[in-house]
Amino acid sequence: MPLNAKTWLKEINSLTLPDKVKIMNVCGGHERSITQAGLRSVLPKSVHLIPGPGCPVCVCPEEDIYEAIQLALKESVTLVAFGDMLRVPVNLPRHEIRSLEQARSASADIRPIASPTEAVLIAKNNKEKPVVFFAAGFETTILPVASMLAEGVPDNLFVLMSGRLTWPAVAMLLESGEPGFDALVAPGHVSTVMGPEEWTFVAEKHHIPTAVAGFSSTSLLAAFYSTLRQLIEKKYFLDNCYPEVVHKGGNPTGKQYLENVLKVVDANWRGVGIIPNSGFALKEKYASHDARVRFPSYADNSRQRIGEMPAGCDCAKVVLGKIYPNECKLFGKTCTPREPIGPCMVSDEGACRIWWANRQRH
Template sequence: MNTSHQTWIDRIQSLEVSKPIRIMNVCGGHERRISLSGMRSVLPEKVEIIPGPGCPVCVCPEETLHQAIRIGLDHDVTVLTFGDMLYVPTNAPKNEPRSLHQARIAGADIRPIASPQEAVSVARAEQDKYVVFLVAGFETTMAPIAAMLMEGIPDNLLLLLAARLTQPAVRMLLSTGQAAFDALIAPGHVATIMGPEEWKFVVNDHNMPAAIAGFTSGGLLAAIYSVLRQTIEHKPFLDNCYTQLVRPRGNALARRWLNETMNIVPAAWRGIGIIPDSGYNLRATWQHHDARHIFPAEDGSRRRAGQMPPGCDCSEVLLGKLYPDQCRLYGKACLPRNPVGPCMVSEEGACRIWWNSGRRSSGCSE
């Protein structure tokens, strides 16, 4: 074990944790590091780490995903998206393709890509038809999308945006007064773009300890130690434990490009509902690249449109109300090779992460 890691573990274990403390992380990368490293096993018995809404694939609106499937099947277009999105199930009728992968098998031209630059390259190579890029992601995904727009994109490249902002989801959880956590670990990659300041509301409005963390075990242990000490001493503040990259006000150029290309709007989160000021859409200058203007959405009459699949508790997992292995379908009907809910699909989904880390039964110990 890294010496610095052991130092943080020793500091954490030396704290007098006299009552349960629940710490939420809202980043799939954080949850993956915590789970796969076995970090929970070295924490005091009364400390819980709760995964929250940190998976953009998981919260992508079901109706938007279904729209992308129908666009690919019903029109002579190429549909592009990031790889994890191919396998997320929708609530389509049993006799229809339920995922982009199944639609691809059925004959639709649907392709996984790894970067916005690939979307531009495909559109330039296929200028005789529309190329629709389904974009799911948080702020760190949208910054390169904004840069792509600012640099100029082919006329035939359309964007079907399902991107979300992280902070409004946490604000929504805290505004209910029934948040299932006592302290917050904020995502370092988002703070790198947007700045640490947007997380001050956790402390200022809710008197809750908070720390921004990077993605190493040492960085996460430092953030855990910080919020535990803040809680024990009753002195909450926002601690930046990712000073290597997180600077005041974030990345000025990325924020400017986001502001020039995108509006911030109310947006649907799958299984959760509409969260104010939590989504992106294109500003008027770029609306001719909005796939929704060319291919209108369905009428909404489809059964269970917008919802999680029957029996799936992904929304409760995303809200921090259940651990992944407490879902009714986890490890039974829902497995990585046959996912029912989106949280078992993505490498940033809590259910997939817990399964990959060896969790097979309910409980919160590792």
């Protein structure tokens, strides 16, 4: 009979723990579940849950957002993007257009969408006008974009790709020599697509306890227990605490779509820098639907301000798990969901937005 959350919590409290253990959760969805359920308040005080780089909106590079803004303003196109992307600010003076939302207010044809099927429908219903889909996200979000292209799209639909893979960011932290965590809870949805095997390197190469978790308190607490026990016993392995959804090998059909449509490239992460083999780009056979091929370049290399956020903003440190959201001087003061300064306060997968929305101040 499977254990429930109460039982897993009892098991955790029965462990003889070190004075301080830091467990990083990669996924923004995990952080939302942890905070909404108040799991930090019921775990032993020695257990510290660290939000990680699991918000695609937060790490979308400034130059890509700037490029999308300029394309929408200067070309006769309809630009569509997932809703959260419209509010992410770039580092510009306040009198300039700093977000897609502001560009929309300045008469650019910009529309929020919830899925790639909406982009296809908009293109079909507006055949006389190019439609540019600004596609930002991790593997689970980019997979539907890849399958959309593989299955065929209208001639007037183009993709401005800004997709990222999750595991290279964790690899970068581990290889930095200062990862900032003692155990890792790997993302359930990404593992559903890519397979849990992607995360074996954390345990096998770096000797860091690792568990894949779902989004319920039961699954998360099971993962916390697994990693804590691994740490105590010094036996490091990848544990799948989301077996009802995550299976060995992941989703073969989905992975095939990704492989057929996209190539993996070095990519910039906002506030972090270039991470090798961490980004998606369209393969040459889909160049006819690549917005960067079809339209003049509005890329501005000066926007690649590696590690730089707006003045006083510590989103980069939050993304890397170096500080908690409330340790940023702007948190809840000049930076709020209504008027975000940094990207972590925009998306409901951003740690700052999650903490603020759930009144997590400490």
